[in-house]
Amino acid sequence: MTMSHRPPSYDDLMRASRRHFLGASALGLGALAMGDVLATAPAPQGPSFAPRAKRVIYLFQSGGPSQFETLDPKPGLRALHGQPLPASVLGSQRLTGMSGYQASLPIASSFVGASRHGASGIELSDLLPHTAKVVDDLCVIRSMHTEAINHDPAITFFASGHQIAGRPSMGAWLSYGLGSMNRDLPSFIVLVSKDANRDQPLYARLWGSGFLPSEHQGVQFRSGSEPVLALSNPEGVSPHARRAMLDALGGLTRAAVARESDPEVDARLAQAELAFRMQTSVPEATDLSGESEATFDLYGPGSRDPGTFAANCLLARRLVERGVRFVQLFHQGWDQHGGLPGGISYQCRQTDQASAALVMDLKRRGLLEDTLVVWGGEFGRTAYCQGRMTVDDYGRDHHPRCFSVWMAGGGVKAGHVHGSTDEFGSNIVDGAVHVHDLHATMLHLLGIDHERLTWFYQGRHYRLTDIAGRVVSGVVG
Numbered sequence: 001m002t003m004s005h006r007p008p009s010y011d012d013l014m015r016a017s018r019r020h021f022l023g024a025s026a027l028g029l030g031a032l033a034m035g036d037v038l039a040t041a042p043a044p045q046g047p048s049f050a051p052r053a054k055r056v057i058y059l060f061q062s063g064g065p066s067q068f069e070t071l072d073p074k075p076g077l078r079a080l081h082g083q084p085l086p087a088s089v090l091g092s093q094r095l096t097g098m099s100g101y102q103a104s105l106p107i108a109s110s111f112v113g114a115s116r117h118g119a120s121g122i123e124l125s126d127l128l129p130h131t132a133k134v135v136d137d138l139c140v141i142r143s144m145h146t147e148a149i150n151h152d153p154a155i156t157f158f159a160s161g162h163q164i165a166g167r168p169s170m171g172a173w174l175s176y177g178l179g180s181m182n183r184d185l186p187s188f189i190v191l192v193s194k195d196a197n198r199d200q201p202l203y204a205r206l207w208g209s210g211f212l213p214s215e216h217q218g219v220q221f222r223s224g225s226e227p228v229l230a231l232s233n234p235e236g237v238s239p240h241a242r243r244a245m246l247d248a249l250g251g252l253t254r255a256a257v258a259r260e261s262d263p264e265v266d267a268r269l270a271q272a273e274l275a276f277r278m279q280t281s282v283p284e285a286t287d288l289s290g291e292s293e294a295t296f297d298l299y300g301p302g303s304r305d306p307g308t309f310a311a312n313c314l315l316a317r318r319l320v321e322r323g324v325r326f327v328q329l330f331h332q333g334w335d336q337h338g339g340l341p342g343g344i345s346y347q348c349r350q351t352d353q354a355s356a357a358l359v360m361d362l363k364r365r366g367l368l369e370d371t372l373v374v375w376g377g378e379f380g381r382t383a384y385c386q387g388r389m390t391v392d393d394y395g396r397d398h399h400p401r402c403f404s405v406w407m408a409g410g411g412v413k414a415g416h417v418h419g420s421t422d423e424f425g426s427n428i429v430d431g432a433v434h435v436h437d438l439h440a441t442m443l444h445l446l447g448i449d450h451e452r453l454t455w456f457y458q459g460r461h462y463r464l465t466d467i468a469g470r471v472v473s474g475v476v477g
Helices: 009-014 018-042 075-080 127-131 149-162 168-176 239-260 263-286 293-299 309-321 340-364 433-446
Strands: 054-063 115-116 122-125 138-145 188-193 219-221 326-331 370-377 403-408 416-419 426-428 454-457 460-463
Touching: 018 115, 054 168, 054 309, 115 127, 115 309, 127 340, 138 426, 149 326, 168 188, 168 326, 168 433, 188 309, 239 309, 239 340, 263 309, 309 326, 309 340, 370 433
Parallel strands: 054 326, 054 370, 138 416, 188 219, 188 326
Antiparallel strands: 115 122, 138 403, 370 403, 454 460
């Protein structure tokens, strides 16, 4: 006689028994494991709403440019030069160990003048004559503030939204959230100036993918015959042999994914396939020889020398033309604790013309409208002098409480100044913009709700703006 077995009812499953407890526990653990796998799977890519910008070029000025000698001049300080900074202005501001020992903090007025430019009448330091030519295309934010007072955590904060290393970088978040616009080039490329003063170190983690799949990390392009390390085939290995190797690797990957459900396995294969395609695309993209003499003249003499800041600005334009989503330039050397007059004058000569040329070049090619350009460092400098003060040898310490950046294109309000600081350039008066706010605004311009771009990791959802950030409507055009 055959016995019919009916499916267990809900009551059967819920009946308290040792068998039920063990079975339900096993099902529960399996559900948790599957939930974790599903939670870490890549979310659908694409903007949440109509974007104003499609791509970003971030000109990061590592070291902390002085706002007094760049974007927020304070001519009124000349009458107060050498006088102690009032205690009411200093307030409870943090000081670094490099100036906290000083008995007095003498006000240091700028050694250089300032002028108003363009139809907008925005005042800039006279060290930026080329930036002055594009001032009507800029949105100058004079009310930035940050939490970190030393370089490494401050740069890490700007790069990843967190002061502690290990989080995904801005470009990695954009690669994950929006994907690539050119399957033959990385969606996130990094360029480091070879002609910069290497006063503060840069680390590859600043453009790393953190806990996101490794395919989203930035790829550093270098000057010279091999822009990407190990991109060329080894001697004796033909393109056909490499193609066959990748096909075999693909078969192994499919088996590994089926067995392990690890998204990083797919990420590594995607990187290997991209590297194969880059063998053709990278040499073409990085070859500046086809650029016109007029273009080289626009960017300045250094643009003919690959790897300089000027050449990297030109290369950045070529890369976004080819669909690269995020290009980040790092230019070191802005950390003028001493020798400020000579040091910052040199830095501005290196960067001013090419930065302005990039804006002009993008605009004349019809790319500025949907390309967001950002210029700025990790914090500003103090209104007081650090150490001794002479005509040609004085400096400024780190100042996270207020500093300036500029943005252009990509839907920002052009010919506009957002926020203001007091007469000492030491405190924000109105329009404060935190680092998280800047990130939220950048994502908004790219069509992304910063609160929805998340990744589940170690028990919670993470995002570029952590648990803060607001869109600064005052800079959106």
